[in-house]
Amino acid sequence: MTTDTETRADAYLAEVRRHLQGLTDDERDDLLDDLAAHVHQVAADDERPLVESLGPPEAFAAELLASAGLTAEMPAPRRGLIARARRGTDAAVEAIRRQPAGRAVLDFLPELQPAWWLVRGWLLVYLLTTRSNSDYTSSFPFPEVLGSWVLGGMAVAVGAILSVRLGRRRTRTRWVWVVNAAAILSAVVLAGELNDGRTIYVDETDARGDVYIDPAYIPEPGLQHSDGSSISNVYAYDANGQPLDRVRLYDQDGRPIEVYPGYDVNGQALSVEPVTGADGQKVTNVYPQHQSTTPRFPGDPAGGIAVPPPVVGVAPLPAEGTVTSSTTVPPPAASTPTTVPVP
Amino acid sequence: MDPSQLLKGVLDLAVLAVVADDDAYGYDIVRRLREAGLEDVGDASVYGTLRRLFQAGSLSSYVLPSDEGPHRKYYALTPAGRSALTTGTKTWRHFADVLDALLATAKEAA
Numbered sequence: 001m002t003t004d005t006e007t008r009a010d011a012y013l014a015e016v017r018r019h020l021q022g023l024t025d026d027e028r029d030d031l032l033d034d035l036a037a038h039v040h041q042v043a044a045d046d047e048r049p050l051v052e053s054l055g056p057p058e059a060f061a062a063e064l065l066a067s068a069g070l071t072a073e074m075p076a077p078r079r080g081l082i083a084r085a086r087r088g089t090d091a092a093v094e095a096i097r098r099q100p101a102g103r104a105v106l107d108f109l110p111e112l113q114p115a116w117w118l119v120r121g122w123l124l125v126y127l128l129t130t131r132s133n134s135d136y137t138s139s140f141p142f143p144e145v146l147g148s149w150v151l152g153g154m155a156v157a158v159g160a161i162l163s164v165r166l167g168r169r170r171t172r173t174r175w176v177w178v179v180n181a182a183a184i185l186s187a188v189v190l191a192g193e194l195n196d197g198r199t200i201y202v203d204e205t206d207a208r209g210d211v212y213i214d215p216a217y218i219p220e221p222g223l224q225h226s227d228g229s230s231i232s233n234v235y236a237y238d239a240n241g242q243p244l245d246r247v248r249l250y251d252q253d254g255r256p257i258e259v260y261p262g263y264d265v266n267g268q269a270l271s272v273e274p275v276t277g278a279d280g281q282k283v284t285n286v287y288p289q290h291q292s293t294t295p296r297f298p299g300d301p302a303g304g305i306a307v308p309p310p311v312v313g314v315a316p317l318p319a320e321g322t323v324t325s326s327t328t329v330p331p332p333a334a335s336t337p338t339t340v341p342v343p
Numbered sequence: 344m345d346p347s348q349l350l351k352g353v354l355d356l357a358v359l360a361v362v363a364d365d366d367a368y369g370y371d372i373v374r375r376l377r378e379a380g381l382e383d384v385g386d387a388s389v390y391g392t393l394r395r396l397f398q399a400g401s402l403s404s405y406v407l408p409s410d411e412g413p414h415r416k417y418y419a420l421t422p423a424g425r426s427a428l429t430t431g432t433k434t435w436r437h438f439a440d441v442l443d444a445l446l447a448t449a450k451e452a453a
Contacts, residue, residue: 035390037413038369042386060387067354067391 009036009043012050014107015057016064018097023070031064113167120183121163125156127186149298222260232262232270233307234287241314246275247287254332256285268302269294347383354392356431357381359420362402363428368415369393393418401427 013036020028039050046053054060096102122141129143129152145151166179223231234257236247249257261270273290277283288309295303350357361367361375369390376384396402401424409415420428 031390031394034369034393034416037415038373038386038390040413041370054386060385063385063387064391067351067388068394069391 005043006040008050009040010107012043012054012057013039016061019058019061020065023065027070031068031070035064114164117164117167118160120167120179121160122156123183123186123190124163124179125159127189129155222262223257230262231259233259233289233291235309235312236287237314239317241316243309243314245288248283249285249287250332252332256283258284259289261289261291264293264307266302268296270307347385350381350384351388353435354384354388355396356428356435357384358389358392358396359401359424359428359431362418363420363425366417366419368417370415372418396424399427400424 013032016035016039017028017032020031023031039054042053043050051057055063093106097106126141126143129145142149142156143152145155163179166176223234225231234247234249236244238244251257261272263269270291271294273292275283275286291307293303293305293307357376357379358372361372361379364375367375372393373384373386373389376389393402397404397418401421402418403421404416404418406414406416
């Protein structure tokens with residue numbers, strides 16, 4: 001059977017389907033399911049066009065309905081908003097179908113259905129699991145369930161399978177509409193949060209190596225050079241040109257200066273090894289930050305690689321007396337209470 | 344007289360007879376009806392009839408893979424279908440006998 005005859009058969013079947021009005025989707029699928037193989041075989045065996053060998057699609061549909069004992073009459077137009085909306089969309093689809101390009105697009109849409117089923121499952125599971133976390137945090141693309149990325153992945157798999165099974169069911173129940181509506185709503189909610197930067201931003205790695213998201217941390221704009229390029233880490237050197245470790249930086253008001261690690265040259269997200277103060281609080285302005293690549297999935301070989309310091313030759317400064325300092329700004333006084341000794 | 348009008352009344356019986364002979368799929372049933380002499384039988388009519396007989400419980404169906412192309416839905420006669428065939432055959436015989444007699448009388452008169 002050549003592709004051409006298949007195309008002819010499919011086109012004929014589509015026309016017949018179009019003329020099977022006044023049936024439920026169920027009845028129509030039932031009738032056509034069996035017929036598809038038949039029309040394909042006729043197209044393959046008979047040289048003549050299908051319109052000739054089987055008759056015009058309208059007549060074919062009418063004969064089918066009459067002999068099946070199904071009503072061939074159009075049902076009385078239903079009233080109400082939904083029925084009117086449905087008639088409106090039917091008319092629109094009909095108008096699109098009259099254009100060859102429009103028909104090609106409409107005929108292609110069913111091919112995309114399985115993809116939607118998968119996305120639908122993911123959306124619902126993702127939204128449900130992120131809602132169950134008290135702070136709405138989660139990782140991407142698999143949510144965390146009970147703090148586990150693997151459980152989240154399994155939940156997504158189950159959701160996707162259930163969604164595909166629902167999609168493959170021949171009988172269209174009201175459930176399909178409910179699930180589709182819920183999935184679209186989830187997409188809207190998630191898109192809104194993505195826009196807020198609240199969800200789906202991988203921020204840091206905790207002690208177990210699990211990626212989690214801190215909604216309060218938004219990496220923009222951080223510290224920048226005057227040319228707009230971002231500063232993702234700070235390295236301090238003393239007067240003798242020796243690198244300093246665990247330097248703490250404050251601004252003119254005594255506020256800790258923080259930078260955000262961003263991404264390495266390969267686009268791998270970077271995370272910072274947290275530093276805890278003597279009081280148990282996280283200290284965020286200790287430099288240079290110990291940064292390493294964030295694993296994108298458990299066991300990611302590109303994860304956990306420490307970022308090396310820049311190669312710079314820092315020459316020692318001349319002795320203190322030679323620097324002319326006529327207007328020295330005093331260090332910020334307000335900062336003192338906020339500084340916490342680092343153990 | 345339009346044979347297609349006549350066919351409508353007896354297509355159920357014709358389809359039951361073909362399937363009683365041997366389980367068959369739709370395309371095959373159409374072919375066998377035509378080979379038997381019902382050249383005017385419409386593909387759509389046969390499929391509609393198959394569906395109606397299936398829903399009425401006269402036929403059962405099962406799917407078998409085919410060498411060329413998609414799987415085929417075979418139809419088989421159920422016990423209810425067999426009794427429908429028996430009843431239908433009797434009705435047809437009676438009807439045919441009556442009509443034969445009528446036509447014979449008319450022929451004598453003519």
